[in-house]
Amino acid sequence: MIEVRDLEVRYGARTVARVPELDVAAGECVAIVGESGSGKSTTLMSLLGLTENADVSGSIKVCGLDVRTASPRELRAIRGARAALVMQSPQAALSPTTRLGTLMRRALKLHGVTADPVAAVKAVMLDPAILRRYPHEISGGQAQRFAIALAIALGAGVVLADEPTSALDVTVQAEVITVLRRLQRERDLAILLVSHDLALVSTIADRVLVMKDGEVVESGPAARVLADPSHPYTRDLLEATP
Numbered sequence: 699m700i701e702v703r704d705l706e707v708r709y710g711a712r713t714v715a716r717v718p719e720l721d722v723a724a725g726e727c728v729a730i731v732g733e734s735g736s737g738k739s740t741t742l743m744s745l746l747g748l749t750e751n752a753d754v755s756g757s758i759k760v761c762g763l764d765v766r767t768a769s770p771r772e773l774r775a776i777r778g779a780r781a782a783l784v785m786q787s788p789q790a791a792l793s794p795t796t797r798l799g800t801l802m803r804r805a806l807k808l809h810g811v812t813a814d815p816v817a818a819v820k821a822v823m824l825d826p827a828i829l830r831r832y833p834h835e836i837s838g839g840q841a842q843r844f845a846i847a848l849a850i851a852l853g854a855g856v857v858l859a860d861e862p863t864s865a866l867d868v869t870v871q872a873e874v875i876t877v878l879r880r881l882q883r884e885r886d887l888a889i890l891l892v893s894h895d896l897a898l899v900s901t902i903a904d905r906v907l908v909m910k911d912g913e914v915v916e917s918g919p920a921a922r923v924l925a926d927p928s929h930p931y932t933r934d935l936l937e938a939t940p
């Protein structure tokens with residue numbers, strides 16, 4: 699579902715992310731971890747062609763689409779409908795004066811998809827009453843689950859999640875992760891997760907890429923990387939994990 703080779707993202711003369719290889723298959727969860735500013739979000743955004751003003755090289759394929767050569771129309775068609783982005787503060791991306799149910803129905807119509815919004819919110823363990831609420835009336839965790847519900851309704855096969863639980867308390871984090879894990883199993887979702895939370899990553903990721911200063915310093919099966927890290931930086935990250 700995601701196939702990246704020799705990706706390099708530069709802002710001006712500065713290379714902020716260099717990823718030689720990144721693959722995420724259906725039903726698989728891959729996590730990119732690393733401290734703030736290591737290039738995780740830049741990598742994620744480049745997969746949907748969302749790094750404005752950046753100079754991007756290499757090969758990026760998402761759901762069979764060559765993102766680097768795709769037209770703006772092809773990119774719009776894939777964003778949301780096939781590859782959904784769950785951001786740190788999803789409320790900011792939602793129109794504040796539109797009820798969530800209307801937002802979802804509009805998105806479905808835009809992409810020509812027939813789906814039941816009630817079933818979609820139930821699939822992420824939200825009360826269907828949420829469809830009558832406005833974005834400012836829901837919590838961060840609910841907004842993230844709504845973003846996932848929207849992806850499910852649209853039939854997305856790929857979820858790109860940027861620190862999906864960073865601003866949330868531990869109980870809410872567990873809820874969002876439980877939802878993602880279940881959907882990964884039941885719907886064969888490919889999930890790419892960006893996080894600095896290694897404890898979270900250990901509960902969901904099959905494979906991990908560790909980034910430092912824009913470079914991948916270590917990658918491999920999550921169980922191996924987290925239990926027996928080979929790079930000193932990964933060991934530091936693990937030691938910093940409570």
Ligand SMILES: Nc1ncnc2c1ncn2[C@@H]1O[C@H](COP(=O)(O)OP(=O)(O)OP(=O)(O)O)[C@@H](O)[C@H]1O
Nearest residue numbers: 709714732733734735736737738739740741750894
């Ligand atoms: N639009 C931009 N223009 C110039 N530099 C940018 C731009 N966006 C990001 N950067 C730089 O790229 C580097 C990587 O940023 P990025 O957001 O990918 O890191 P991150 O690992 O996701 O950090 P965080 O965990 O804090 O979100 C940073 O040094 C950042 O300042």
